[in-house]
Amino acid sequence: MDKHPLELTVNGSRFTVEVEHRKTLADTLREDCGLTGTHVGCEHGVCGACTVLVGGEPVRACLMFAHQAAGRPVRTVESLAAGERLHVLQQAFTDHHALQCGYCTPGFLMLIVGAFERDPDIADGELIEVLSSNLCRCTGYQNIIRAVRSVQDQLRGRA
Amino acid sequence: MQPLRPTRYIGKSVTRLEDRPLLTGAARFVADLDFPHQLHMRVVRSAHAHGRILGITTTEASALPGVVAVWTAADLGDLPPIPIRATAIQGLPPYRQPILARGRVRYVGEPVAVVFAESAYGAEDAADLVVADIEPLEPYLDVCRAPAEFAPGLTSEPTIIRKGYGDVDAAFQRAHAMVALDLSVGRHSAIPMETRGALARHDRARDVLELHGAAKRPHWNRDQLAEMLSMSPARIELYENHVGGGFGVRGEIYPEDVLVCVGARRLGRPVKWIEDRREHLLSANQSREQHHRIRAAVDAEGRFLAIDETLLHDQGAYVRTHGARVADMTIGLLLGPYRVPNYRAVAHYRLTNKTPAATYRAPGRFEGSFVRERLIDAIAQRLDLDPLEVRRRNLIGSAEMPYVRGLTALETEVILDSGDYAGLLEKALVWSGWQAMSRQAAARRAAGEAVGVGFGMFVEKSGLGPSEMVHLTVHADGTVEVVTGASSLGQGMETAIAQIAADTLGVDYRSIRVLHGNTNRIAFGFGAHASRVTVMTGEATRRAAEAVRAKALAFASELLQRDAAALDVVDGTVVAREGGGPSITLGQLAAQLAPASGSRGDREPGLAGTAWFHSKHMNYPYGVHMAQVAVDRETGGVKVERYCVAYDVGRAVNPAMIEGQIVGGLAQGLGGALLEEFLYSEDGQPLSVTFADYLTLTAREMPPVAVLITEDAPSPLNPLGLKGAGEGGVNAAGAAIASAIDDALQVAGLVARLPATPQYIRSRLRELEGGAA
Numbered sequence A: 001m002d003k004h005p006l007e008l009t010v011n012g013s014r015f016t017v018e019v020e021h022r023k024t025l026a027d028t029l030r031e032d033c034g035l036t037g038t039h040v041g042c043e044h045g046v047c048g049a050c051t052v053l054v055g056g057e058p059v060r061a062c063l064m065f066a067h068q069a070a071g072r073p074v075r076t077v078e079s080l081a082a083g084e085r086l087h088v089l090q091q092a093f094t095d096h097h098a099l100q101c102g103y104c105t106p107g108f109l110m111l112i113v114g115a116f117e118r119d120p121d122i123a124d125g126e127l128i129e130v131l132s133s134n135l136c137r138c139t140g141y142q143n144i145i146r147a148v149r150s151v152q153d154q155l156r157g158r159a
Numbered sequence B: 001m002q003p004l005r006p007t008r009y010i011g012k013s014v015t016r017l018e019d020r021p022l023l024t025g026a027a028r029f030v031a032d033l034d035f036p037h038q039l040h041m042r043v044v045r046s047a048h049a050h051g052r053i054l055g056i057t058t059t060e061a062s063a064l065p066g067v068v069a070v071w072t073a074a075d076l077g078d079l080p081p082i083p084i085r086a087t088a089i090q091g092l093p094p095y096r097q098p099i100l101a102r103g104r105v106r107y108v109g110e111p112v113a114v115v116f117a118e119s120a121y122g123a124e125d126a127a128d129l130v131v132a133d134i135e136p137l138e139p140y141l142d143v144c145r146a147p148a149e150f151a152p153g154l155t156s157e158p159t160i161i162r163k164g165y166g167d168v169d170a171a172f173q174r175a176h177a178m179v180a181l182d183l184s185v186g187r188h189s190a191i192p193m194e195t196r197g198a199l200a201r202h203d204r205a206r207d208v209l210e211l212h213g214a215a216k217r218p219h220w221n222r223d224q225l226a227e228m229l230s231m232s233p234a235r236i237e238l239y240e241n242h243v244g245g246g247f248g249v250r251g252e253i254y255p256e257d258v259l260v261c262v263g264a265r266r267l268g269r270p271v272k273w274i275e276d277r278r279e280h281l282l283s284a285n286q287s288r289e290q291h292h293r294i295r296a297a298v299d300a301e302g303r304f305l306a307i308d309e310t311l312l313h314d315q316g317a318y319v320r321t322h323g324a325r326v327a328d329m330t331i332g333l334l335l336g337p338y339r340v341p342n343y344r345a346v347a348h349y350r351l352t353n354k355t356p357a358a359t360y361r362a363p364g365r366f367e368g369s370f371v372r373e374r375l376i377d378a379i380a381q382r383l384d385l386d387p388l389e390v391r392r393r394n395l396i397g398s399a400e401m402p403y404v405r406g407l408t409a410l411e412t413e414v415i416l417d418s419g420d421y422a423g424l425l426e427k428a429l430v431w432s433g434w435q436a437m438s439r440q441a442a443a444r445r446a447a448g449e450a451v452g453v454g455f456g457m458f459v460e461k462s463g464l465g466p467s468e469m470v471h472l473t474v475h476a477d478g479t480v481e482v483v484t485g486a487s488s489l490g491q492g493m494e495t496a497i498a499q500i501a502a503d504t505l506g507v508d509y510r511s512i513r514v515l516h517g518n519t520n521r522i523a524f525g526f527g528a529h530a531s532r533v534t535v536m537t538g539e540a541t542r543r544a545a546e547a548v549r550a551k552a553l554a555f556a557s558e559l560l561q562r563d564a565a566a567l568d569v570v571d572g573t574v575v576a577r578e579g580g581g582p583s584i585t586l587g588q589l590a591a592q593l594a595p596a597s598g599s600r601g602d603r604e605p606g607l608a609g610t611a612w613f614h615s616k617h618m619n620y621p622y623g624v625h626m627a628q629v630a631v632d633r634e635t636g637g638v639k640v641e642r643y644c645v646a647y648d649v650g651r652a653v654n655p656a657m658i659e660g661q662i663v664g665g666l667a668q669g670l671g672g673a674l675l676e677e678f679l680y681s682e683d684g685q686p687l688s689v690t691f692a693d694y695l696t697l698t699a700r701e702m703p704p705v706a707v708l709i710t711e712d713a714p715s716p717l718n719p720l721g722l723k724g725a726g727e728g729g730v731n732a733a734g735a736a737i738a739s740a741i742d743d744a745l746q747v748a749g750l751v752a753r754l755p756a757t758p759q760y761i762r763s764r765l766r767e768l769e770g771g772a773a
Ligand code: FES
Pocket: A039, A040, A041, A042, A043, A044, A045, A046, A047, A048, A049, A050, A051, A060, A061, A062, A063
């Protein structure tokens, strides 16, 4: 199959790549942009390990073709920390033991960051709904929920 | 001057050393690795559950641009089948899995051919063009039916395992009462979020075969691969990268691991294989599918006189690395915390035309606890006793420890090393507010809701030997390097091992770097499984750190002109215990002990030490699960409203990580109790091949979980008293949920199989209503 040129903006940087039309955004980020923090767990939109933000919205990067992301800013887990300083959500994850193997973690981080950017006052029930769209096989979710709640408080200036 | 005190790390919930790369996307899972000029491998799999291979056509696939090779079994020569590691049971070798199917296919998903191509997408395209001509044969799918034929002259029951002691028949004759149950557990699997993967390269410069993506048992796998490929183990290196969960399934030798190695050697280019999820659900080890016919003889007070158990174990299509271990340990560990004077167990180990089976977190115990605790409930019902009272009467007392079971499991004698089972039971009841929980459930039932509580008690096992070795080195900058042959599957072992080393040595745990899973850094290793790492590597680490500490103090005492007993190591610096005076850092001592250092004198070079820990026996943590559920009578849906786990781990190195293990294990246990199951059609077609069919728990279904970690019964088998914590969260989940559903619906014995799906509960209710009418 033929490769076609494509320009992607990922984490504020421009990537000029050549990929087949059928190549997913997840594979392109990983293989052509060298951003392997985005993981693939099912390739059919269920597990959420591949969640990234496209145009500010959480998206399953395994369900989107790279060419569909042309012209829309993409953000991946690699964008969160500022040098040595972790993003508050990353810090909350480590403080609350919200990760074990860490395979699902980038997907959860991007899912939650996206959800909070859309609605910082997201209701608790809704938050659980949002979290239930990604799978984790290690933690039993309890510590992920704790971590997110602690950040939620910070974001609302209560902590 | 204030004397300095060393910081203690054991027992503290410090944050994990592993987290930063995992949080920032810098981690390296095997799929994240690439080598220049690598090829991509794709496996062609059988679409039939059972059939004779008439021919495999590869011409069209081979012709596709970018395809470098397409192989079938004929191309592999006499490559041996997948080896067996874990069993002393005889008669299994003829049932091992060939690397590519030979003559017959025996499950849907069995590798029949393999494609090597320039790109992963291209390899997949080519694999679709390989045509396997297969004459279907009748599949054997139900182990409750008489065994079928595996191959001419071989039945599909390779072995029957027998265990027991005492005179069971006599006990049944004098019994006050007898209860008999027929119970079963469905097929589940670990389903780590990272699928399997492997990347092999033959480094011709060094004449070394490298295999990246190893996990769980790197050293054993290296030795087996060496034998299969007729190479020296000295010419094979296995590298463990980040691993996205294991739970028993990841890191065994599978056909694909062998194929990437053969491919890399023969084709002279690196070969990468990354499994997709559908393949994973068809071909990684599955587990749990068992049928139990169990009978108990009891006296008038509900005390066990005897248990008579028949297990029908569904092994799937082939014997893999674990041999018959799961069936064997199911009956070896079935009795849990109870005193059973007479016991007879027979395990029928049967091969079926389904994906091969092996271990999955708490193998044989998730199933066994379900069966045993169902039996307790049935005895209580039969004698009209409180099930908790029946438990109390049968629990082995702490004064009876160590308690020799007279049984074996995992090729060791089962000797319960320590435990206060009754003590934990009472503690857990008070801590969880069990009385109030039961009362509230009853009140809600009186108001028309179907709410109930359930209880399950269990004994786990951990710390499997035989041995583990650790090298510990202090570098001149003060960094401490711990090298172990154990491995990590994401459970936080680096942190736990660092905590133990830090306390023993007197350094900050963050100054410790734990290296694991690389066969070229250490000659021996027994891997990560059976909740053994904290115990085995932990104790070896403590010993190595003791040795290094003694060396450091001896040298420092000369340099500082103080008695070694008057010195301590605080945060990496040797200081006087009473405070004040000169001090020297471990890094400085290491620099002065460097081989070329002038101040070394005749002392052994390096501030380093090596230690072994050997253990012939496992140790036995134990716990209690308590569940509260609400059942929807219409839909049969079960909502777990609340869950409590109390677990005695002997000594908790990092309580937050242990809690994480328990809650995470519980999510898998609840999945197995309520949702997860690999289903097959009548002709052996798997029906659960995506995450849409094989359902695991999400944040929505997970109940709030309270965890009580106790340290009442340290293990006498190691000085820190450590027991493993990896499997207690799964163990009794099926037991507690079944009991809670019975209670909610006020039907004793309603749940006789897991998972208790909505369909199952509805059909049981109909069945029982029909029976009552
Ligand atoms: S990999 Fe995209 S949702 Fe699972």
